[in-house]
């Protein structure tokens with residue numbers, strides 16, 4: 001008899017979590033330092049845009065996966081406010097993971113100064129059919145949302161480490177890549 005373990009995230013959720021986490025961290029660094037440390041390096045912004053489009057696609061996939069796979073329940077001793085905070089953070093992440101690439105795409109679609117975009121130099125990425133005012137709005141929002149994302153990432157990592165090292169529960173382990181593939 002095969003036992004289906006429900007104490008861990010499904011393999012798809014785990015794979016998508018770590019792929020998106022890595023890409024977002026790289027893109028935060030490229031975005032934040034493109035005008036200072038990385039100034040003048042030609043591949044930085046094309047790679048930033050390509051990673052951002054990838055994050056958008058993976059987030060849509062992840063939302064679809066999330067709707068079809070219920071996450072494992074939190075350990076019983078996690079209190080009410082912690083459950084609420086975890087839920088709010090997770091849904092805020094989904095919102096930011098959509099809003100950040102979309103505002104980046106908007107700001108790069110300004111009809112007054114369009115530059116051709118391509119996904120890792122392979123496929124053309126069309127500009128969004130938007131006005132200059134909408135592109136300006138994207139430009140204003142992209143940086144702000146980037147900083148909110150950075151703050152949320154710090155909070156999320158701190159919470160995961162607290163669970164693992166202080167509370168010593170299974171919250172981090174159930175999102176760690178493992179051998180069990182429970183669909």
Ligand code: HEM
Pocket residue numbers: 023024027028030031032045048049050051052053055100101102103104105106107108142143144146147149
């Ligand atoms: C995971 C997705 C993304 C993250 C985490 C991210 C993050 C950032 C951050 C933190 C900045 C610096 C903002 C500032 O200092 O004010 C930035 C700038 C920028 N991003 Fe993104 N971004 C993402 C997706 C995208 C996408 C999809 C595009 C375009 C297709 C894009 C285009 C740009 C451009 C052109 C800038 C420079 C803006 C300027 O210098 O005025 N980004 N990004």
